[in-house]
Amino acid sequence: MSHVPETAIPSTPLVGILTGSPNDLPTVVKVRDTLTELGIPSEIIVASAHRTPDKVLAYLERAHREGVQVLIGCAGVAAHLAGVIAGHTRLPVIGLPLGNGPLTGLDSLLSTVQMPPGVPVATVAIDGSRNAAMLAARILALKYPEIDKALELAAQRERARYDQTADEALRALTKGN
DSSP states (O other): OOOSSOOOOSSSSSSSEEOGGGGHHHHHHHHHHHHHHHOOOEEEEEETTTTHHHHHHHHHHHHHHTTTOOOEEEEETTOOOHHHHHHOOSSSSSEEEEETTTTOOOOEEEEEEOOOOOOEEEOOTTHHHHHHHHHHHHHTTTTHHHHHHHHHHHHHHHHHHHHHHHHHHHHHHHHOO
């Protein structure tokens, strides 16, 4: 029996994914794709904490009002979008540092993880798109039993993948080619 109260998943976005640059979209789209696999509605917004700060704040106001429940801030080159988001909302914020720029994401990782007391940002690995989506799903699974079930099925599929023999895994990999 599930510990999660019965609540239907709305059709409106539950996760807002913000990225500071259109150049980041190839990595950021992987977050949305994982959420979609789990049946979680989301939206991607390109809004820079430094170039378009008013757009970031306007989105945060709208998102909160329209039922977004988790925010993911994606940025590279020490551009600290997740921290700006966390400073302007009480919603859970996940930071996804991106591995672009001369320091290949280390600067972004450090600026995202080093938040002052009282302004938390849960931070995943550099380019950790799947983990950002899975963490958002785990937060939402506290309220939505369908997401809890989807996470369990995803974990079962992942375990089954590692239970294969090497020959079975190679056949599965080459099947798509």
